[in-house]
Every structure is written in structure tokens, then in C-alpha cells.
Amino acid sequence: MIPTRPLGRTGLQLSVIGFGAFKIGRNQGIKYPRGYELPDESSVERLLNALLDAGITYIDTAPAYGLSEERIGRAIGRRRREFVLSTKVGETFLDGRSIYDFSRQAVQASVHRSLKRLKTDILDIVFIHSNGDDLAILRQTDVVPTLLGLRDRGDVRAVGLSGKTVEGARDALQWADALMVEYHLNDRSHEEVIEEAARQGVGVVVKKGLASGHLSPDAAIPFVLGNPFVSSLVIGGLNIQHMRANLQLASCANRLAG
Numbered sequence: 001m002i003p004t005r006p007l008g009r010t011g012l013q014l015s016v017i018g019f020g021a022f023k024i025g026r027n028q029g030i031k032y033p034r035g036y037e038l039p040d041e042s043s044v045e046r047l048l049n050a051l052l053d054a055g056i057t058y059i060d061t062a063p064a065y066g067l068s069e070e071r072i073g074r075a076i077g078r079r080r081r082e083f084v085l086s087t088k089v090g091e092t093f094l095d096g097r098s099i100y101d102f103s104r105q106a107v108q109a110s111v112h113r114s115l116k117r118l119k120t121d122i123l124d125i126v127f128i129h130s131n132g133d134d135l136a137i138l139r140q141t142d143v144v145p146t147l148l149g150l151r152d153r154g155d156v157r158a159v160g161l162s163g164k165t166v167e168g169a170r171d172a173l174q175w176a177d178a179l180m181v182e183y184h185l186n187d188r189s190h191e192e193v194i195e196e197a198a199r200q201g202v203g204v205v206v207k208k209g210l211a212s213g214h215l216s217p218d219a220a221i222p223f224v225l226g227n228p229f230v231s232s233l234v235i236g237g238l239n240i241q242h243m244r245a246n247l248q249l250a251s252c253a254n255r256l257a258g
Contacts, residue, residue, distance in 0.1 A: 134168020
């Protein structure tokens, strides 16, 4: 059985490896070392079902990931009770470029679109998709109170920040249920705030733990999951064999951290 860890005080349990669903929906404006073709619908359906069957029960997506949300809804919407789902607000990707809007109207519309695309009546986690100007987004826009309102209304179970700065992550601890941060062997800048989040009951999901494909999984996965305050490491990919190998590494790392 694939190990899980609690996401802070949310009551959610995440598989220690989560699936980052960027590559099933978008191949423009990428930061990976090599380009790739988008998989067709049948390939996406096989991949997502195989991931669930393998024990990866946490899936992360975003409106900015192109076709990702609607493909997840079509492929595994019927299995919705089997996985924890996170998406984001604030960024969309149109005509080859990112557009950011953190207004109340845009955030509400984004959540409602995501609910429809993902074929679900509730989103487990919604992160703010920061453009890097974390503090300005958190303090000068309506995004935080809007997300808290959506959580109170029952559209969302947990809310948080997918940011880019330590200052933003620390500021978000005042209201967030979870943080998504970059953390890997070449960037340990968030290490202290990860521990601080744990003390406050705020869950931590790690993104880019393999430095967007620049680090070997053999070293990167044990490092990230060796930190007991990390709830899950999100990894993207289109190869189920690679994901299964990642799960093996994660299971070993989890035993050592436990």
C-alpha cells in the first residue's frame, strides 16, 4: 500500500507522491529540459486510471495547465471519491501567454469553471497561483477573502498559496490550510517555513522537487520526503513506469522519515 500523510489540520490524507497534471494538458511555455507531444484522450485516460490503481491518490492541476482539468474530469470523474484533488486560481494560459487576475469576480468564476470541468461538486484544495509577487497578491487583492468565502460556502474544502517566495509563504500562514512550495536539493530556502507551517497545523505540498526534471529521482525524492513536515511531493510525467518507480523510492523514503 502506498503511504499517505495528513495535510495539516484539513483532515485530508495525501499519497506521498502526487501527480502533477501539467503535461496532460499543455506543452507550451514549459520549463522542462525537453519538449513533448501532448498525449491523446485515450492515453490520458489510461494514464490517470493506472495512477489511481497504483496508489497515487492525490492529483494537482490548474486552469493554466491547458486541457488538464477537463481531461481529468472526463477520464476519472467517475472515480472522484478515490482521490484528493487540488487546483488553482489566478492564472490562465491563453494564446501562448499567462494572464493573471486575482479579483473577486475572476476567482469565483475560476472555481466554478473548475468544478464543472473536473465533474465534481467540491474541490478538495484550491491554491492561489502566484506570478511571484506573493505579498502584493495576498495583501492588495481580493483573492484571500474570496477563497475563504468559497470554503465557508462549501465549494472548497481547503485553501492555500502556491507561491514563489519565503515571505509570501510565511505571510500566508495567517489564513492558509496548506502551502505549495518549491523545495529540493538545490533550493532549501523554504525549509524553515515548512517547519513553521507544521507547527501551526498548515499542510505543505512540494512542487518542483526534481527541479523541473534537472535532478535525479533517486536523490531528489528521498531528500524531499525525508522531511517529515512535507505532506506530499507532486511529480509530473506521462510514463506510468517512471511514476511507479517514483512510488518505490517514496515508500522507502517514507519508512526512513517515519
